[in-house]
Amino acid sequence: MTDLPLIPVRMLNEHVYCPRLAYLMWVQGEFQHNEFTVDGAIKHRRVDRPGGKLPEQPSQAADDETRIHARSVTLSSDELGLIAKMDLVEGEGAVVAPVDYKRGKRPHKAASGVYEPEQIQVCAQGLLLEEHGYSCPEGVVYFVASRERVRVPLDEELRTRTRNAMTELRRNAASGCIPAPLEDSPKCPRCSLAGICLPDEVRFLSRTPVQPRPIFAARDAAKPLYVQTQRAYVRKDGEVLVVEQEKEQVAKARLAEVSQVALFGSAALTTPALHECLRREIPVTWLSYGGWFIGHTVTVGRRNVETRTHQYRASFDDGRCLDLARRLVAGKIVNSRTLLRRNWRGTDDDASAPRELLTALREDMRHAGRAPSLAVLLGVEGAAANRYFQNFQNMLREASDDLGFDFSTRNRRPPKDPVNALLSFAYAMLTREWTMALSSVGLDPYRGFYHQPRFGRPALALDMMEPFRPLVADSVVLTVINNGEIRPEDFISAAGGCNLKDAGRKKFIQAFERRLQQEITHPIFKYRINYRQLFEVQSRLLVRWLGDEIPTYPVFMTR
Amino acid sequence: MERLYIVCYDVRDQRRWRKLYKAMHGYGEWLQLSVFQCRLDAVRKLRLEDAVSRIVKQDEDHVLIMDLGPAESVQVKVKSIGGSFEPVRNDAVVV
Numbered sequence: 001m002t003d004l005p006l007i008p009v010r011m012l013n014e015h016v017y018c019p020r021l022a023y024l025m026w027v028q029g030e031f032q033h034n035e036f037t038v039d040g041a042i043k044h045r046r047v048d049r050p051g052g053k054l055p056e057q058p059s060q061a062a063d064d065e066t067r068i069h070a071r072s073v074t075l076s077s078d079e080l081g082l083i084a085k086m087d088l089v090e091g092e093g094a095v096v097a098p099v100d101y102k103r104g105k106r107p108h109k110a111a112s113g114v115y116e117p118e119q120i121q122v123c124a125q126g127l128l129l130e131e132h133g134y135s136c137p138e139g140v141v142y143f144v145a146s147r148e149r150v151r152v153p154l155d156e157e158l159r160t161r162t163r164n165a166m167t168e169l170r171r172n173a174a175s176g177c178i179p180a181p182l183e184d185s186p187k188c189p190r191c192s193l194a195g196i197c198l199p200d201e202v203r204f205l206s207r208t209p210v211q212p213r214p215i216f217a218a219r220d221a222a223k224p225l226y227v228q229t230q231r232a233y234v235r236k237d238g239e240v241l242v243v244e245q246e247k248e249q250v251a252k253a254r255l256a257e258v259s260q261v262a263l264f265g266s267a268a269l270t271t272p273a274l275h276e277c278l279r280r281e282i283p284v285t286w287l288s289y290g291g292w293f294i295g296h297t298v299t300v301g302r303r304n305v306e307t308r309t310h311q312y313r314a315s316f317d318d319g320r321c322l323d324l325a326r327r328l329v330a331g332k333i334v335n336s337r338t339l340l341r342r343n344w345r346g347t348d349d350d351a352s353a354p355r356e357l358l359t360a361l362r363e364d365m366r367h368a369g370r371a372p373s374l375a376v377l378l379g380v381e382g383a384a385a386n387r388y389f390q391n392f393q394n395m396l397r398e399a400s401d402d403l404g405f406d407f408s409t410r411n412r413r414p415p416k417d418p419v420n421a422l423l424s425f426a427y428a429m430l431t432r433e434w435t436m437a438l439s440s441v442g443l444d445p446y447r448g449f450y451h452q453p454r455f456g457r458p459a460l461a462l463d464m465m466e467p468f469r470p471l472v473a474d475s476v477v478l479t480v481i482n483n484g485e486i487r488p489e490d491f492i493s494a495a496g497g498c499n500l501k502d503a504g505r506k507k508f509i510q511a512f513e514r515r516l517q518q519e520i521t522h523p524i525f526k527y528r529i530n531y532r533q534l535f536e537v538q539s540r541l542l543v544r545w546l547g548d549e550i551p552t553y554p555v556f557m558t559r
Numbered sequence: 560m561e562r563l564y565i566v567c568y569d570v571r572d573q574r575r576w577r578k579l580y581k582a583m584h585g586y587g588e589w590l591q592l593s594v595f596q597c598r599l600d601a602v603r604k605l606r607l608e609d610a611v612s613r614i615v616k617q618d619e620d621h622v623l624i625m626d627l628g629p630a631e632s633v634q635v636k637v638k639s640i641g642g643s644f645e646p647v648r649n650d651a652v653v654v
Contacts, residue, residue, distance in 0.1 A: 035601035042609045221561065221600065223651040232654060239585020243654050251654040254585055256603055506653055513651040 004170055006076055009084035009128070012162070013121040015169040017187065019179040024193055027173050029303030030442075034192035040103040043144050047087045047101045048072050058094035058133045065092050077131040081166065084125050087142075096134045098125035105146035113150040114141045116161075123162040126154045176306070178547065189215050196441075198540055201525060205541075205550040214527035222259035226509050227267040229502060234261070236273040258282055260436060264505075265289035283436055290499060291428040293458070296435060302442035310546040311460075315447050322374060324463070324545075324553055325450035329381045330368040331467035331555035336388045337361040338558050339470040343395040343478055360387060374450065385410070392419075392474075397482045405481055405488070414497025419477065421491060421498040422508065426473035427465075429512050434461035434468075437535040441543055464538065467555050472531060476515045480508060524554055560600065563627040563635065563646060566607070567594040570620045579614045579622075586610075588647045598630050598647045 008026070015022035024030045033041075052070040068091045076083035088099035100122050106113055122139030129136045139152045152158070172179055181199035182188060188199045200212030225241060227234055233244045241258060243251040261277060261284045263269060269277075269284065277284050278299050286295040314320045337358060344352055364384035371377035389410040396407060396419070407419040415421040435445040435458045448459025450466075480486040490504025500508060516532040529537065538556060545553040566583065570576040570593075583589070586607045587597030599607060611622050627633055630649070637644045 033602065035605060038602050038605050042605060221649060223649060226651065226653045229654050237584075238581045243652075245654075251652050253652045254587075256585055256606065257649060509653045510651075513653065517651075 004081070004173060006078070006081055006083040007166060007169060009082060009121055009124045012082075012124050012165055012169060013117040015172075016117040016120050016165055018182055018185075018191070019168070019172055020181050020197060020199075021191065021193055022169060023172055023178050024197060026169075028178075028306055030193060030196050032192050032196060034190075036103070036190060037192045043103045044087070044101060048085075054089050054096075058096075058135075067092055068096055075128045075132055077128055080127055080131055081170070082124055082128055084128050086125050089129065091134075094133070094135055096129055096136060097138055097140050098122050098129060098136070099140040099142055099149075100125065101142050101144055103144050106143045106148045106150055112152070114152055119152050119158060120162050120165050122152050123154050123158050124166070127159065127162065178306075178549065180549075184210055189213065195536070196540065198537070198544060201537070201541065202544055202549055204525065205544075205552075205554060212525045212527065214529075222257050223253075224260045224262060224513070225253045225258050226262045226264070226513075228262075228264035228505055228509065230266055232267040233270075234263070234268065234273055235270045236276050241273060255280060255282070260285065262287060262432065264291065283440070285432055285436065287428070287432065291425045291432075291505075293428060293432050293435065296439065298439065302439070304442040306547070307442040307543050308444055310543075310548075311443055311447060314546050315449055321449040322371070322377070325374055325377055326369050326371055327553060327555045328450060328463055328466045329371075329377055330365050331557050332381070332469060333361055333365040333368055333384045334557045335467050336384070336470040336474075337365070339474060339478075340388065340391060340395065345394060345396070345398075357387065357391060377450070388470075395478050395482075397484075414495075414499075416496065417498055418486075418488065418491045419481070421500060422477045422480070422486070423473065425500060425505070425508060426477050426512065427469065429509070430465050430468060430473045431458060431461050433516070433532070434458075434465045434535060437532075437539045438464065438542075441536065441539045443539065443543065464542065467557065468531075468535075471556075471558060472512075472515055476508070476512050479515070480511045485511060520558075523557060523559065561598050561630040561649060562600075562604075563630045563633055564597045564599060564604070565590075565594065565625040565627060566597055566611075566622065567625075568611075568615070568620065568622040569593070570615060570622075572616070572619070575614055575616065575620065579611065582610050582614060590644075596647050598649050 011022050011026045014025055050072040052068070054068060054070040054073050068089060070089045071087065073086045073089050074084070075086070086098045087101045089096050090099060091097055100118065102118060107115055112119070118141050122141060126136035126139050136154060138154055141150050141152060142148070143150070181197055181202050183203060185199070188194050191197070194215045200210070200215065204210065204212050227243055229245055229250070231245060232250070235242055235244065236255075239255050241253045241255060241261070242249055255276060260282060261269070263284065264287045274284065274297065278297070281299055284297040285293065286297070287293055340361070341352075341358060346352060361384060364380055364387070367380045368377060368384070371380055393407045396405060405419045406417065410423065411420050412424050415424045438445045438460055443460060445458040445461045448463045451457065451459040451462045485507055486504050490501055490507070491498055492501050493499075517530050519528045519530045520534070521527070522529055522534070522537075534556065541550065542553055544550050564587070566587065568579060570579055583595045586599065586603060587595040590596045597607065608624070615622055627635055630646075635646055
């Protein structure tokens with residue numbers, strides 16, 4: 001208990017607002033901005049400028065009336081176990097009041113004019129000032145938007161509540177167990193950590209039969225920058241990333257609107273540009289010409305150690321590995337089956353997929369769900385994949401057509417024909433996307449549950465993308481072929497392998513990006529969300545499953 | 560939700576004008592002398608307002624931020640003579 005670090009008074013505020021929020025922020029080190037926190041940070045910057053001084057020792061003379069007006073005062077106390085940076089301390093002589101600035105208006109709903117978290121926060125600041133010898137009969141909350149000062153008397157009752165909150169927060173932190181989310185609370189949609197916490201989703205999957213609110217879908221929309229043109233050069237110009245080729249500007253992207261940078265082949269990025277990406281937490285991925293993932297540059301990494309601890313612990317548990325692997329493989333088979341069913345291009349008198357095939361795949365799905373070991377599961381997956389790829393040609397435009405392609409079997413390393421080249425490239429793109437999604441939520445993409453770790457293979461990304469191979473990768477391949485977006489002349493064959501040319505690769509990336517932006521209705525939660533956001537939700541749900549907050553990981557399956 | 564904005568400014572001092580012109584490129588497309596077109600969500604709008612108010616002198620300069628409406632659905636009625644006008648988009652950049 002005594003080993004715990006000092007509680008930042010701000011965390012005490014968060015704890016009273018929502019114990020889970022304080023745990024996420026303080027213990028797990030998670031944070032995410034939204035419009036309210038950004039507004040708060042901007043309004044606070046002025047206050048945070050240090051000014052005036054708080055005397056080391058309060059004046060002893062009873063008639064001392066020296067005015068005190070000190071901004072941005074940091075005080076701590078081992079006795080109380082608290083630390084605080086106070087916006088303003090004002091008073092006369094030995095009697096002072098902490099003043100806390102809040103961005104909003106004075107809440108008219110709260111009887112005392114101040115909500116409880118703020119009351120507790122100024123009270124804790126008052127306790128700290130008293131610990132340092134001052135006398136603190138009241139605190140003040142200043143509401144920036146309505147320019148109102150509200151006095152908070154620090155009476156015995158409030159002091160007791162404050163001490164209780166401190167004890168509770170310490171107990172939560174020491175327990176190593178994240179508190180449950182609030183229930184259907186109006187606080188959640190405004191909370192900037194809602195996308196990490198997933199309050200409604202976790203409640204829904206554990207017990208409460210209330211449909212989750214679409215909190216996640218309202219997130220901002222920064223977009224990726226892909227650079228695959230050869231000899232491209234990316235540099236920073238003020239607030240913009242400029243892409244040049246042969247000293248000629250070919251594209252630009254505003255840094256504030258970039259979510260990730262993907263560099264193919266010889267594309268270069270200057271050090272100032274890389275620094276800026278790191279500063280803004282924009283991940284940069286490095287890929288071979290063929291889209292194979294070579295590396296990933298991010299800042300020092302997610303601070304949430306608990307997430308990784310849970311992941312490693314579960315990865316050594318054969319039962320949990322098998323449970324997750326079965327669900328993922330079954331999900332992949334279901335989704336492949338759905339893709340075949342929806343995209344079958346039969347003859348006029350028989351336009352739908354053969355019933356025997358669909359039945360066989362359904363059987364495969366059942367077997368996958370009951371597989372007694374990972375080895376058996378691998379066999380079932382292989383059989384289903386065979387069945388699926390044997391029939392893949394039936395989803396493609398006729399090869400006799402000028403724009404059609406032939407496909408007989410799946411082959412790779414290197415892919416020997418255009419369809420296989422597209423599939424390989426699409427899987428590489430999907431692996432990259434999943435590796436980023438997983439590492440951005442604090443998981444280790446290299447430690448998997450189904451795919452065993454092998455050198456340099458992002459096993460967890462490969463696990464998690466299984467259900468999405470048909471839905472995202474294969475479906476984009478079908479689209480670009482069947483719509484004639486990619487044509488036979490977009491490929492080059494050399495040394496027994498087949499590859500996309502630059503222009504074809506660009507078109508394919510655009511089609512892939514369109515697919516990721518496409519909105520779908522989540523089959524369990526019922527809200528609309530696009531595929532890229534879905535990858536994040538699924539990653540965060542995996543975090544919740546690994547931490548034992550939900551009983552099963554819900555695999556995404558379309559109808 | 561992103562919205563479209565027109566930002567135009569009168570800045571009396573050449574140095575501040577350059578500074579603002581450069582900063583504005585981080586938020587939108589340059590349209591004309593001292594006029595930018597921006598597509599912003601709530602967070603980027605706050606950051607823009609903050610950046611602008613830190614650059615300009617409020618008793619000498621004047622900046623207008625005009626809200627045209629939701630970026631996805633608004634039909635901007637613009638008569639463009641001697642040049643072209645395209646509402647700014649927010650797509651993935653692929654080069």
